[in-house]
Amino acid sequence: MMLDIFDFYDKMERNNILLSFKGDITSELLTSILQIMESKMDNMHEEPKLKKKVYNVLVECLQNLYHHMDETTENGGERGRSAIFMIGKQDGDYNIITGNYIMNDNVAGLKKRLDDVNALTKEELKDYYKQVLNNGEMSMKGGGGLGMIDIARKTGQKLHYNFMAIDDKFSFFSLNIKVSPNL
């Protein structure tokens, strides 16, 4: 046990993890996490521009997890409820990494959405955002599929993701978003 916890510590230290969490994603948790990250960035005297970008992208990433967990809990049982995220800073860039189980049936659809966003240029993303914003469709929670487009627009980077097959029902989905100060 001693070795295990040191192993975690060492890995997190080497990857400059500022904050990490594994478990249920609740609204109250997100409020606290956002407050902690905001004061951390204040203490680190980050440029207001970078601070705002990180905050915005963090909100979208964490709320994706929140809404996703809400949707999968019913069918997914325990697995549907658990998610992980880490926020790190390396060479001036912020890394926001999330991971959660996803039903195999939903993998193809999500993969297509991510690939579609990744195929677009900056200008095309702007048009696509406006199109989706104005299409009149609204998911139950109001997201309406804008989250990933917004993250790609604000970071100016491709969405790095991975799906790992777990069993006949589940895969594990991870998303790695970089927010760079030099945009």
Added chain:
Amino acid sequence: MEKFSIEGTPKTPTINFDMGVGFLEIKGRSIPENSIEFYKPLVDNLEKYAGSPKPATNVNIQLEYFNTSSSKCILDVFKKLEAIHKGGSQVTINWHYEEDDEDMLEAGEDYQAIINVPFKMVQVEE
């Protein structure tokens, strides 16, 4: 005429809507998980106001952050304002952004491109 107000929280903005003078203000942060629920009372009040609006309606939007869940609701608010504008009240939307916040300026320009109401982009110092 009535006033409608909501006090801000860390995740939701302050809203002041003075229907007697035709002034609506939304300021602060709008990052709730469920934004439809939050914005519904404002949308309802705008519908009520649309029945007998003032000759001019001034709208100040001064958001520090908003999430994509809010962005569709803000569009709904603007669509109500567009209808009020068409109905004869001179609506102006003053979109505030901090001087280094290009994302917020761009967000305002996105709405400006969709909504047929005069927008004023107002730069504020931090």
